[in-house]
Amino acid sequence: MAKEINTIGVLTSGGDAPGMNAAIRAVVREAIAKGKKVKGIKRGYAGLLQEEIVDMEAKDVSDIIQRGGTILQTARCMEFTTPEGQQKGADICRKHGIDGVIVIGGDGSFKGAQKLASLGINTIGVPGTIDLDISCTDYTIGFDTAVNTAMEAIDKVRDTSTSHERCSIIEVMGRGAGYIALWCGIANGAEDILLPEKYDYDEQKLVNNIIEGRKSGKQHHIIINAEGIGHSASMAKRIEAATGVETRATILGHMQRGGSPTCKDRVYASTMGCMAVDLLCEGKSNRLVAYRGGDYVDYDIDEALAMTKSVPEYQFQICKNLSR
Ligand code: ADP
Numbered sequence: 001m002a003k004e005i006n007t008i009g010v011l012t013s014g015g016d017a018p019g020m021n022a023a024i025r026a027v028v029r030e031a032i033a034k035g036k037k038v039k040g041i042k043r044g045y046a047g048l049l050q051e052e053i054v055d056m057e058a059k060d061v062s063d064i065i066q067r068g069g070t071i072l073q074t075a076r077c078m079e080f081t082t083p084e085g086q087q088k089g090a091d092i093c094r095k096h097g098i099d100g101v102i103v104i105g106g107d108g109s110f111k112g113a114q115k116l117a118s119l120g121i122n123t124i125g126v127p128g129t130i131d132l133d134i135s136c137t138d139y140t141i142g143f144d145t146a147v148n149t150a151m152e153a154i155d156k157v158r159d160t161s162t163s164h165e166r167c168s169i170i171e172v173m174g175r176g177a178g179y180i181a182l183w184c185g186i187a188n189g190a191e192d193i194l195l196p197e198k199y200d201y202d203e204q205k206l207v208n209n210i211i212e213g214r215k216s217g218k219q220h221h222i223i224i225n226a227e228g229i230g231h232s233a234s235m236a237k238r239i240e241a242a243t244g245v246e247t248r249a250t251i252l253g254h255m256q257r258g259g260s261p262t263c264k265d266r267v268y269a270s271t272m273g274c275m276a277v278d279l280l281c282e283g284k285s286n287r288l289v290a291y292r293g294g295d296y297v298d299y300d301i302d303e304a305l306a307m308t309k310s311v312p313e314y315q316f317q318i319c320k321n322l323s324r
């Protein structure tokens with residue numbers, strides 16, 4: 001018989017992402033609507049191990065849907081990667097009467113959820129990361145806001161790059177994944193896009209493109225470089241030396257993780273947060289909420305973590321034609 005869920009814990013873990021607050025709000029209010037109690041676990045698994053656990057009422061999530069970051073704070077926690085830390089976490093859940101935990105985060109956080117589930121605490125994951133690097137889902141909370149923030153920043157760099165007739169290398173986040181770089185590459189009309197999944201380390205190709213661009217009258221040359229490749233500053237020096245075109249590097253950094261979530265992030269986060277509660281109430285555990293092929297679905301965490309996905313080849317290829 002499925003375990004009855006009376007009290008639901010919710011935590012955010014790993015890098016924060018715009019829309020996490022909308023997801024927390026949805027979890028709290030959907031759970032209360034279903035007659036459940038909710039406990040907020042502060043600072044991810046670190047806060048769980050420190051028993052930083054607070055009761056949450058509907059009013060505690062007022063006025064947060066539009067705010068970036070996470071009101072529960074987030075953290076990375078080495079102790080929770082150990083069997084002892086995981087057992088301690090499960091014991092603390094039991095001590096606080098928490099029957100199920102909703103984990104909003106990325107792949108690393110879901111490994112933690114997997115471990116809690118194996119120790120008898122029902123868990124559901126909600127994909128929250130700007131990187132879009134969770135294989136089972138086409139959408140992760142925060143990506144839409146982050147790419148829009150990056151796109152606007154790159155437009156600004158482009159203005160000054162054009163005025164000075166420079167080459168600009170703009171580094172965007174994404175850890176090992178190139179989704180932010182690909183989307184900005186298309187949206188900003190970048191001349192070159194460097195993705196970790198595709199990069200061939202052929203800098204001469206970049207140099208040739210810049211020289212060709214100059215010959216055809218281009219006044220700027222925007223290179224979007226993904227964080228997973230990095231080294232934008234040294235790349236800029238080499239490119240300037242090889243082309244004679246003044247080259248600057250801009251690393252957008254953590255600004256991409258902040259700011260008020262877009263409508264899309266708020267709506268997806270709200271829907272996914274509610275779904276996570278519904279799944280727990282149905283007695284499900286060790287599952288991930290996902291958006292795939294136009295539908296909200298859920299996957300077993302073990303299966304989800306074993307999935308792979310790659311950047312869309314077609315979109316990568318069209319960038320070359322679109323920036324001529
Ligand atoms: P993300 O969730 O964004 O991928 P991290 O990889 O930093 O972020 O993981 C967030 C946290 O999840 C880690 O600090 C750790 O507490 C927990 N975690 C990561 N990997 C594991 C694991 N193998 N087992 C248990 N917990 C893990």
Ligand code: F6P
Pocket residue numbers: 015106129130131173174175176227257
């Ligand atoms: O996972 C989100 C992310 O912003 C990545 O894009 C980046 O690699 C990482 O987190 C940065 O982490 P930190 O905030 O610890 O510098």
